[in-house]
Amino acid sequence: MITQEQKEITKLDVNKIRIDFPILNTNIYGHSLVxxxxxxxxxxxxxxxxxxxxYYKNYNSNVHRGVHHLSQMATDRFEEARRTVRDFINAESEKEIIFTRGTSDSINLIASSFGKAFVRKGDRVLITAMEHHSNIVPWQILCEDREAQLDVIPIDEKGELIFEEFEKLLDSDxxxxxLPYVSNSLGTVNPVKKIIEAAHSHGVPVLLDAAQAVQHIxxxxxxxxxxxxxxxxxxxxGPTGMGILYGKEEWLExxxxxxxxxxxxxxxTFEKTTYNELPFKFEAGTPNIAGAIGxxxxxxxxxxxxxxxxxxYxxxxxxxxxxxxxSIKELTFIGEAKERAGAISFVIENTHPFDVGEILDKQGIAVRTGHHCTEPIMDQFKIPGTIRASFSFYNTKDEVDRLVLGLNRAKQMLL
Amino acid sequence: MTIKEKQDEIIADFSFFEDWMDKYEYIIQLGKELPLIDEAFKTDDKLIKGCQSRVWMHAEEKEGKVLFSADSDALITKGLVSLVIKVLSGHSAEDIHNADIYFIDQIGLKSHLSPTRSNGLLSMLKQMKLYALALKTRHQLEK
Structure with missing residues (x-):
């Protein structure tokens, strides 16, 4: 539903935006890139x-160390990035913004450090059936190490979390x-506010994998x-190799x-090391300075x-x-949650996603095929993988039309 | 025909295609036409699992020649698998082990041999060579 307030929000000028992205002018096998x-x-x-x-041309220098001018400049920009992140997600303080290598790194950090402090033998960790492998494996490693139990909140055939099952799994252990805010393979937007409230009512803290959310909502x-x-x-x-972990200050302490x-x-000293304050306590070694600036x-x-x-948009x-x-009658959507964003996954009857992806590629259309690092989901839907089209604000309706044409061509060749 | 001659023949066939779609139409056609493997061999122990598509491969030796059969759940992979079989099947273990497979690169489908693509074709080629090496070693020991 679009409210009156939203109507007043400026409309995006996609043609103008596309000029900012030089790669979008690329030709692939003689076709303009979609x-x-x-x-x-x-x-x-x-x-x-x-x-x-x-940064590399004009003020490359290590941060937080040198007394010299360039180091000061690099440090200022690096720390400005932290404040930009703080404001972007409306965090209370920049102490709560940890720079990491990416979402996986951030999750590994919490699984490891939170795990050391709070997870003991017989405890339980909850994840969902729609996780990316990055939000499964770190917890598996933790649970194996601690002899804790990993429980999975199931999803229904639409790709939505079954809330009643979640409530049954919540207890003092x-x-x-x-859990993910938005599923990378199904596009499901989880009702995270409601889920967080329910978890908190049992004293359970929540980690949100927002890798597929922050760019869309x-x-x-x-x-x-x-x-x-x-x-x-x-x-x-932004650039690769850079990620964010937000944590409430009280937890990070x-x-x-x-x-x-x-x-x-x-x-x-060789006897004892004392640690730096937040956020630096979690940032060992020279950080990804260019990454933060980007x-x-x-x-x-x-x-x-x-x-x-x-x-x-x-x-x-x-x-x-x-x-x-x-309009493609052989097409079946995988994941039909009411609230969706970002990605659409589908299969085409009697074709292999890999074949379809390859024929789309030769028409200049880049999609992802396979299990999208969510093998448990593919097992649940009993498919080897899907074709996934995922969108950005620089994409257009014309490009969607080209995808549909490309799929029809693939269908014609493969069926 | 030698392994080299068979590869050169395929390269010559592919040189007639003017665009990618024609090339793919042809590979897909190959994939559709050939019943490549006996259903009885489509078992897990014959399965070469790739990230994207799966390949089953069976090999046996008859009268000094190695015979391969294989299949894939993806048509483009299956078409390429059939070309590899056409090239390698029916030769001696020694020739197969020593063969330089260059035609996939030459017809522009090198990406199918990239380890990150992981569609089973590369693993299948490795398996074929390993099988040939094992046979070759056995023959040498028997001599």
Whole structure:
């Protein structure tokens, strides 16, 4: 539903936006590129590319160390990035923003450090049946190490979490709940606010994997009252190798450091090391300075367009794609949750997703095929994989039409 | 025909195709036409699991020649599998083990041999070579 307030939000000028993304002009096998693999990674605007190049050209230096001018400049920009992230997700303080290598790294950090502090033999950790492998394996490692139990909240045939089953699994033995805000293979948007409230009513903290959410929908950690939240820079138009872990200050104070090294220490002797304060306690070694600066530009770019405007535009495009794809009668959607964003997964009767993906590629259309690092979901739907088209604000209805044409061509060749 | 001659023949066939779609139409046609493997051999121990598509492979030796049969659940992979079989099947273990398979690269489908693509074709080629090596070693021991 679009409210009156949303109507007043500026409309995106997609043609103008596309000029910012040089890669979108690429020709692939003689066709102009249609990039529908945004859930894997998004393309980068000139503003991001230029900021990274500007850093290396003009003020490359290590942060937080040197007294010299360049180091000061690099440190200022690096710390500015932290404040930009803080504002972007509406965190209370920049102490709550930890720079990591990506969503997986952020989740591993919490599984390891939170696990050390709070998970004991016989405890339970809750995840969902729609996790990316990144939000399964770190918890499996933790549970094996601690002799704890990993429980999975099931999903129904539409790809929605079964809330009653979740409530049944919640009890005082549960130490933490980890779940995705938006599913990378089904596009399901989980009712996270309601889920977090329910978890908190049992004293269970929640980690949100927001890797597929922050680029599509406004995320406010205070409003969600979420304890930990993880996302990747490269899925929100920033560079790879850079990620964010948000954690409530009270939680981050309670858990031990993840890795040891430079930057994260206060004093070191061979007898005893004391650790630096937040957020540096969790940032061992020289950080990804260019990554932080690139992410800063990316978030400013998104903020400048307006995440609300992005959400409205992308949602319209998503609905258009659903409608057009439905015209292919051999096509079955995998995941039909009421609330969806980002990705549409489907299969075409009697064809292998891999064949379809390859024929689309030769028509200049980039999609992802396979299990999308969510093998348990594929097992549940009894399919080897899906074709996944995932959208960004720089995509257009014309591109959706090209996808439909491309799929019809593939169908004709394969059936 | 030698393994090399068979490969050169395929390369010559493919040189007639002007665009990718024609090339794919042909590979898919190959995939559709050939019943490549006896259903009895489509078992888990013959399965070469790739991330994207699956390949089943069976090998046996008859009168000094190695005979391969294989199948895939993806048509493009199956078409390529049939070409590999056409090239390698019916030769001696020694020739298969020593063969340089260059035709996949030459017809522009190198990406199918990329380890990250992981569609089973690369693993199948490795398995074929390993099988040939094992046979060759056994023959040497028997001598």
């Amino acid at each position: 990039y529908f693999d945004n859930a894997a990674t998004t393309q980068k605007p000139n503003q991001v590319i230029d900021s990274i190049s500007d 549960v130490r933490i709940l980890a 406004p995320v406010d950690v205070k409003e969600l009252n979420v304890d930990f939240l993880a996302f990747s820079s490269h899925k929100i138009y 309670k858990i031990p450091p993840y890795q040891g090294g430079g930057e994260m220490i206060h004093t070191v 992410l800063d530009s990316a978030l400013k770019y998104v903020t400048n367009l307006g995440i609300d405007s992005i959400h409205i 992308e949602n319209k495009l998503y609905q258009y794609a659903l409608e057009k794809l439905s």
